[in-house]
Amino acid sequence: MAKRALITGITGQDGAYLARRLTDEGYQVHGAYRRSASLTTWRLKEIGVLDDIQFEPFELAEYNNILRTLDRVQPDEVYNLAAQSFVGISFEQPLYTSDIDGIGVARLLEAIRCVDPKMKMYQASTSEMFGKVQAVPQTETTPFYPRSPYGVAKLYAHWMSVNYRESHDMYTVSGILFNHESPLRGLEFVTRKITSSLARIHHDGKGEMQLGNLDAERDWGFAGDYMNAAYLMMQQETPQDFVIASGRTHSVRDFVNAAASALDMSIEWEGSAEKEVGRNQKTGEVVVRVNPKFWRPAEVEQLLGDPSRARKSLNWNPEVNFEQLVEKMVLADVKNVEAGLLPSRTLE
Ligand code: NAP
Numbered sequence: 001m002a003k004r005a006l007i008t009g010i011t012g013q014d015g016a017y018l019a020r021r022l023t024d025e026g027y028q029v030h031g032a033y034r035r036s037a038s039l040t041t042w043r044l045k046e047i048g049v050l051d052d053i054q055f056e057p058f059e060l061a062e063y064n065n066i067l068r069t070l071d072r073v074q075p076d077e078v079y080n081l082a083a084q085s086f087v088g089i090s091f092e093q094p095l096y097t098s099d100i101d102g103i104g105v106a107r108l109l110e111a112i113r114c115v116d117p118k119m120k121m122y123q124a125s126t127s128e129m130f131g132k133v134q135a136v137p138q139t140e141t142t143p144f145y146p147r148s149p150y151g152v153a154k155l156y157a158h159w160m161s162v163n164y165r166e167s168h169d170m171y172t173v174s175g176i177l178f179n180h181e182s183p184l185r186g187l188e189f190v191t192r193k194i195t196s197s198l199a200r201i202h203h204d205g206k207g208e209m210q211l212g213n214l215d216a217e218r219d220w221g222f223a224g225d226y227m228n229a230a231y232l233m234m235q236q237e238t239p240q241d242f243v244i245a246s247g248r249t250h251s252v253r254d255f256v257n258a259a260a261s262a263l264d265m266s267i268e269w270e271g272s273a274e275k276e277v278g279r280n281q282k283t284g285e286v287v288v289r290v291n292p293k294f295w296r297p298a299e300v301e302q303l304l305g306d307p308s309r310a311r312k313s314l315n316w317n318p319e320v321n322f323e324q325l326v327e328k329m330v331l332a333d334v335k336n337v338e339a340g341l342l343p344s345r346t347l348e
Pocket residue numbers: 008009010011012013014015033034036040058059060061080081082083084085086100124125126127176177178179180181186
């Protein structure tokens with residue numbers, strides 16, 4: 001009989017890639033979505049799995065709904081990808097973020113324990129738990145120091161996952177995933193903001209984008225590779241937590257340069273802090289401007305992960321490197337602009 005998986009956060013970026021991975025593996029995939037005025041199915045459609053998913057109305061704030069969903073679906077594996085995932089907004093909505101990303105995970109763990117503690121659970125942990133980093137590079141044993149309400153909530157969830165494994169002998173694993181991106185990334189995250197904005201500027205021959213901290217450095221990888229790692233973590237004999245990262249770090253400015261170069265554009269930088277601008281070398285026009293509105297009250301300056309454990313124990317081999325990732329995203333957004341698929345105004 002086909003294995004059954006429940007993916008929470010099915011409408012998000014990772015939900016789509018994981019659904020693809022699991023359907024390819026022959027799983028019956030149940031996608032837990034939260035009710036909204038217009039259900040976001042474009043990612044599942046884009047990746048070709050929309051018709052393969054059985055949808056389950058689901059809300060992490062609602063314990064009895066979680067309980068009934070698990071009881072009805074009886075999944076072998078639960079992948080908890082649902083979260084308020086935008087770090088920036090978590091400073092404005094700290095209580096909501098704590099409830100969904102922190103207590104929501106406690107609700108899910110507790111519901112699994114009640115319905116059937118043999119169900120395996122994957123928790124979407126994050127490199128944001130390292131925050132003000134205590135060692136470089138970061139591994140599974142690096143101490144945590146979160147710098148945002150998002151990071152703090154995720155750290156609580158991470159330890160709850162560890163605690164249920166140790167207290168109740170449950171199969172819970174936390175994937176400590178560093179930033180992973182794709183053409184299916186939300187437009188508010190910096191990578192997609194850059195690729196979509198530059199694609200539009202290139203198409204229109206004019207325009208500029210506003211960014212925050214250009215010096216922030218992130219370890220960026222491809223979401224498809226990272227969801228493969230999540231699947232592999234759930235197939236191990238013994239549950240264990242893993243860092244998933246590329247092992248390379250780049251600044252936001254580096255990302256802009258790489259994206260521009262994929263469009264045959266070269267950026268010249270001048271000025272510093274909020275006065276810094278990036279000009280199109282050919283035309284001299286400003287295409288990037290710094291807007292302090294996008295600075296965060298507390299920033300994670302640099303992240304760099306060491307994925308050695310995953311490479312060795314999971315035999316995990318990512319297929320897309322930084323340069324390929326940037327090019328993939330830029331080319332997809334060029335097509336999106338040409339097809340009129342990008343909103344002319346995005347809420348950042
Ligand atoms: P995403 O695109 O923002 O997707 C988040 C998903 O969670 C969406 O499907 C969203 O539904 C759902 N959701 C939000 N609040 C919910 C609630 N109260 N109840 C039920 N569902 C809810 O995020 P992602 O990039 O795919 O990330 C997946 C997970 O990995 C998240 O937990 C994120 O925090 C974590 N993570 C991401 C990264 C990364 O770089 N992408 C790195 C480390 C960890 P709607 O469509 O209705 O909004």
